[in-house]
Amino acid sequence: MLLNRKQSGKRWHLRPDGAPKVTGQLQYLTDMTLPDMIHGRVLRSEYPYARILSVDTSEAEALEGVYAVLTSKDVPGLNRFGIATPDQPVFCEDIVRYVGDAIAAVAADSPERAALALDAIRVVYEELTPLNSTDAALAPGAPELHEHGPGNVLHRTEIKRGDAEQAFANCDHIVTETYYTPRQMHAYMETEGGLFVPDEEGRLNVYAATQHGYKDRMQLARIIGYPEEDIRVVSSPIGGSFGGKDELNVQPYGALLALRCGRPVKMHNSRKESVRAGLKRHPMKIEMQTGMSREGILQAHRVRITADTGAYATLGAPVLNFCTEHCLGPYAIPNVDVEGVSVYTNNGLSGEFRGFGGNQAIFAMEGQMDRLAAIMNMDPWEFRRRNMREKNDPGPLNQRILVTDGLSQVWEALDRSELWQKHQSPPADPALPPWIKRGVGAAIAMHGAGLGYGIPDPAGGRLSLNNEGKIEVAFSYEEFGQGLIATLEIMLCDLFQCSTSDLSIIIGDTDRVPHSGSSTASRSTTMAWMALQRLQTPFRSRVLATASVMSGIPTDELVTGPGGVWRKDQLPAETSEVETPEKAERTKVAEIVAGRTESTQIAESYLGASQYLAKEGVSSGFVVSYAELATQGEADEWIFDTKFDYPTTPDNVVGGHYLYTYAAVAAEVEVNTLTGETKLLDTRHVVAAGPVINPMGYIGQIEGGSVMALGFTLTEDAVMQDSRYVTTNLDTYLIPTIQDIHTNLEVEAIEDLPEGDAFGPRGIGEIGSVALAPAITAAIHQATGVWVNSLPVPREQLVRPLNVPLQEGVSPS
Amino acid sequence: MSKPLDNHWTAVVNGEQKHLEIAQTTRLVDVLRTHLQLTGTKVSCEVGRCGACMVLMNGEPVNSCLVMAYQCEGSDIMTIEGLHGEEKGTLHPIQQAFVEEGGFQCGYCTPGMVISTKALLDAHPEPSQEQIETGLCGNLCRCTGYGGIIRAVRKAGERCVVKETSPEETVS
Numbered sequence: 001m002l003l004n005r006k007q008s009g010k011r012w013h014l015r016p017d018g019a020p021k022v023t024g025q026l027q028y029l030t031d032m033t034l035p036d037m038i039h040g041r042v043l044r045s046e047y048p049y050a051r052i053l054s055v056d057t058s059e060a061e062a063l064e065g066v067y068a069v070l071t072s073k074d075v076p077g078l079n080r081f082g083i084a085t086p087d088q089p090v091f092c093e094d095i096v097r098y099v100g101d102a103i104a105a106v107a108a109d110s111p112e113r114a115a116l117a118l119d120a121i122r123v124v125y126e127e128l129t130p131l132n133s134t135d136a137a138l139a140p141g142a143p144e145l146h147e148h149g150p151g152n153v154l155h156r157t158e159i160k161r162g163d164a165e166q167a168f169a170n171c172d173h174i175v176t177e178t179y180y181t182p183r184q185m186h187a188y189m190e191t192e193g194g195l196f197v198p199d200e201e202g203r204l205n206v207y208a209a210t211q212h213g214y215k216d217r218m219q220l221a222r223i224i225g226y227p228e229e230d231i232r233v234v235s236s237p238i239g240g241s242f243g244g245k246d247e248l249n250v251q252p253y254g255a256l257l258a259l260r261c262g263r264p265v266k267m268h269n270s271r272k273e274s275v276r277a278g279l280k281r282h283p284m285k286i287e288m289q290t291g292m293s294r295e296g297i298l299q300a301h302r303v304r305i306t307a308d309t310g311a312y313a314t315l316g317a318p319v320l321n322f323c324t325e326h327c328l329g330p331y332a333i334p335n336v337d338v339e340g341v342s343v344y345t346n347n348g349l350s351g352e353f354r355g356f357g358g359n360q361a362i363f364a365m366e367g368q369m370d371r372l373a374a375i376m377n378m379d380p381w382e383f384r385r386r387n388m389r390e391k392n393d394p395g396p397l398n399q400r401i402l403v404t405d406g407l408s409q410v411w412e413a414l415d416r417s418e419l420w421q422k423h424q425s426p427p428a429d430p431a432l433p434p435w436i437k438r439g440v441g442a443a444i445a446m447h448g449a450g451l452g453y454g455i456p457d458p459a460g461g462r463l464s465l466n467n468e469g470k471i472e473v474a475f476s477y478e479e480f481g482q483g484l485i486a487t488l489e490i491m492l493c494d495l496f497q498c499s500t501s502d503l504s505i506i507i508g509d510t511d512r513v514p515h516s517g518s519s520t521a522s523r524s525t526t527m528a529w530m531a532l533q534r535l536q537t538p539f540r541s542r543v544l545a546t547a548s549v550m551s552g553i554p555t556d557e558l559v560t561g562p563g564g565v566w567r568k569d570q571l572p573a574e575t576s577e578v579e580t581p582e583k584a585e586r587t588k589v590a591e592i593v594a595g596r597t598e599s600t601q602i603a604e605s606y607l608g609a610s611q612y613l614a615k616e617g618v619s620s621g622f623v624v625s626y627a628e629l630a631t632q633g634e635a636d637e638w639i640f641d642t643k644f645d646y647p648t649t650p651d652n653v654v655g656g657h658y659l660y661t662y663a664a665v666a667a668e669v670e671v672n673t674l675t676g677e678t679k680l681l682d683t684r685h686v687v688a689a690g691p692v693i694n695p696m697g698y699i700g701q702i703e704g705g706s707v708m709a710l711g712f713t714l715t716e717d718a719v720m721q722d723s724r725y726v727t728t729n730l731d732t733y734l735i736p737t738i739q740d741i742h743t744n745l746e747v748e749a750i751e752d753l754p755e756g757d758a759f760g761p762r763g764i765g766e767i768g769s770v771a772l773a774p775a776i777t778a779a780i781h782q783a784t785g786v787w788v789n790s791l792p793v794p795r796e797q798l799v800r801p802l803n804v805p806l807q808e809g810v811s812p813s
Numbered sequence: 814m815s816k817p818l819d820n821h822w823t824a825v826v827n828g829e830q831k832h833l834e835i836a837q838t839t840r841l842v843d844v845l846r847t848h849l850q851l852t853g854t855k856v857s858c859e860v861g862r863c864g865a866c867m868v869l870m871n872g873e874p875v876n877s878c879l880v881m882a883y884q885c886e887g888s889d890i891m892t893i894e895g896l897h898g899e900e901k902g903t904l905h906p907i908q909q910a911f912v913e914e915g916g917f918q919c920g921y922c923t924p925g926m927v928i929s930t931k932a933l934l935d936a937h938p939e940p941s942q943e944q945i946e947t948g949l950c951g952n953l954c955r956c957t958g959y960g961g962i963i964r965a966v967r968k969a970g971e972r973c974v975v976k977e978t979s980p981e982e983t984v985s
């Protein structure tokens with residue numbers, strides 16, 4: 001189905017957090033203040049690599065208005081953090097390994113005074129030569145950045161199947177290419193920060209963005225030496241994350257300062273600080289050699305991945321696993337020899353980022369496919385079809401995966417599309433000046449969801465009837481903009497035929513939600529859906545049984561509906577409260593934003609059930625309200641919990657996925673061969689991810705992911721020189737603006753799932769961002785004859801002297 | 814010769830006269846967010862690139878991170894908190910359109926985006942695609958890919974035009 005507002009009809013659900021966001025009423029965690037709060041700042045390293053000889057804080061401590069100056073000596077617990085491998089110091093003791101490394105933190109009565117205090121801290125360094133590339137870090141004799149070596153290797157991966165060497169010897173054609181991908185910045189608009197509040201009961205309240213409140217709580221507990229229960233992490237709403245706020249950032253400093261000073265501490269990174277200290281996408285070098293038979297059937301694939309993971313591990317190892325798994329694409333290749341290595345350097349921090357290493361792998365693999373097809377003189381889409389894995393083939397790691405038709409469906413849908421059809425007869429517009437060239441390209445991808453085999457990936461949730469008579473769900477997921485709350489509303493209204501005003505949705509607060517895992521890896525929608533599938537039956541049974549006792553009507557004649565329980569045959573037809581513009585027109589802002597005192601309290605819906613009942617004058621079939629039901633029996637009898645794990649492959653392959661989503665993307669570009677500028681004119685995304693629950697959210701995720709991928713392809717690179725960022729802000733680090741985008745983006749959703757599928761809708765947070773780059777570079781090739789192997793696309797490669805006829809494969813100089 | 818600056822700052826903010834004792838070199842974004850607790854104006858790049866801090870100063874859009882207190886002394890400033898529909902407490906047609914068309918996700922760019930849209934539609938009630946692009950290219954959004962924003966701006970434009978046309982000309 002072509003996804004747009006019109007097609008979506010009544011499922012076009014207005015987000016409950018809409019009015020607070022468009023009026024500026026919504027308080028983000030970095031907007032929060034308290035009357036007696038003070039301001040925290042972090043002193044970061046002057047060098048990318050140096051020995052710390054001494055740190056003198058006395059002058060800073062003596063300054064008026066300075067409440068605390070902390071260094072490594074002041075960390076009561078573990079002076080390290082990191083979700084998977086805790087190797088990043090809260091405060092460096094003796095060595096700094098990147099320009100974002102923290103040495104001290106201060107709290108003062110104003111941000112200005114805190115800045116003065118930072119200046120007054122005297123650090124004496126012995127500067128060392130930074131390992132500014134993976135080559136330098138892997139060179140024999142290079143200093144080891146971490147003790148846990150060997151060398152500067154964080155992690156290695158390997159896939160070996162068949163006999164690649166022998167197979168290459170028998171191949172008729174081999175393509176050898178090396179691909180480079182940039183250090184992409186998340187560039188979420190809200191920089192890191194929040195408020196840290198110790199309370200009278202001795203607990204610490206942390207209001208700071210994260211993708212996994214419980215993981216933060218666990219890590220903070222280790223650092224400050226508190227029991228986990230004594231920390232409350234409130235972590236939504238978030239002004240964007242894309243993976244970038246998954247690791248701790250300001251939290252250790254805010255927490256330690258607040259506890260030392262006994263008063264609220266506010267932290268808010270400047271953009272420059274955010275760039276310097278924050279995570280980036282792993283820059284990778286991917287060497288690929290792919291061989292095929294005379295008939296164009298893939299025989300052998302050799303891959304060497306080198307990832308620059310920077311100074312600390314963060315999620316570098318899982319990212320490399322994911323990249324390794326995805327560098328085979330959705331293709332059947334009998335002989336495979338893949339090796340990956342993730343290398344410590346002094347180049348900032350690389351970590352988790354939307355697509356999780358898939359983007360780099362898919363760019364490389366799809367590039368190979370286009371080059372091979374060109375050798376065969378074959379349509380590149382047809383070439384892919386011939387080599388695609390069969391429906392029942394194992395996954396890339398030879399693991400069992402859930403069988404779906406997704407791959408062939410996205411292939412076919414794209415094949416049919418008007419945009420891809422243009423590829424057959426390259427669009428030439430005689431009206432265009434001769435230096436403007438156009439081309440069309442396409443790429444396909446399968447992308448794993450969830451954390452993968454062997455990595456704890458717990459899920460669950462809670463459904464209850466709270467004492468206000470609201471159907472309440474609680475998950476440890478976060479709203480960072482993706483529309484999770486709207487999606488939950490739709491799921492619940494679908495399940496119980498209730499109205500949005502019957503709902504209370506709780507997320508992002510460790511005191512109020514059960515442990516249901518993190519909002520990463522495109523997992524939340526699937527996990528929430530599976531949890532509700534498990535919880536709905538016991539919940540409904542209890543609701544109906546109680547209503548039956550109260551009314552004397554047998555349970556099988558009762559159903560849940562707006563406001564409460566109804567006689568089955570008298571349930572009003574238009575129940576599920578899908579908002580219409582007319583209704584929303586009446587929205588009173590005050591109503592909507594009232595009561596958002598707690599960050600998790602999401603705005604109430606527009607039309608209360610009682611109003612609904614009064615207005616419609618339908619009460620005859622109405623049996624009992626949720627509020628009356630909630631007064632029956634003990635409160636905890638109305639609470640239902642579930643716990644389970646994200647589905648994984650039954651085969652023992654670490655990191656191997658079980659559920660995949662599929663995408664095919666076509667792109668049309670225009671290249672100006674005088675300036676080397678590429679403009680994306682048109683794209684079509686076909687996505688197979690199961691039923692579309694929330695069309696507005698779905699389109700938004702694909703559009704947003706696609707534009708982020710456009711930046712990855714054409715302009716974005718956090719350039720480093722000698723391990724220092726050259727691009728330190730959004731004036732030189734160029735993310736797409738409204739002038740750079742392709743306004744024709746079309747999204748086609750394939751909603752089929754195998755019969756009896758138990759996993760429901762798949763997440764689409766990442767899939768929109770993974771396959772655009774190779775589609776664009778293929779289009780550039782059609783336009784100009786240039787094979788691009790490095791991102792962002794180097795403009796100089798596309799510039800041609802005037803009046804020289806272009807010929808494929810002929811270099812201009 | 815201009816007289817030396819004192820610490821007294823006045824301006825009309827969202828229709829209300831404000832007096833503050835602050836350094837005249839305080840950035841307008843801090844005046845708003847810190848001193849007046851108007852946190853609807855966001856801060857992101859602090860170098861005039863992202864537009865998250867956009868406000869109207871005497872009706873013109875400005876990046877409040879680039880304006881110092883003394884530069885807006887005595888001026889009329891409108892922030893997102895000052896924008897509403899016909900009555901206070903209702904959504905302005907622009908805000909309404911952003912809600913209906915999914916013109917936001919995380920929402921952090923949204924106040925600035927809405928303010929820039931207001932300035933755009935004030936100047937060009939029926940903006941062309943090019944005018945939309947020029948009017949909003951100073952506002953970055955990392956979430957939406959701008960698709961929803963463009964749809965919202967178009968719809969808001971239609972609505973504002975319909976509203977401003979006299980009833981007999983209005984085609985329903």
Ligand code: FES
Pocket residue numbers: 855856857858859860861862863864865866867876877878879
């Ligand atoms: S914060 Fe003012 S333009 Fe970015």
Ligand code: FES
Pocket residue numbers: 189239240481917918919920921922923953954955956957
């Ligand atoms: S909605 Fe998140 S930056 Fe625009």
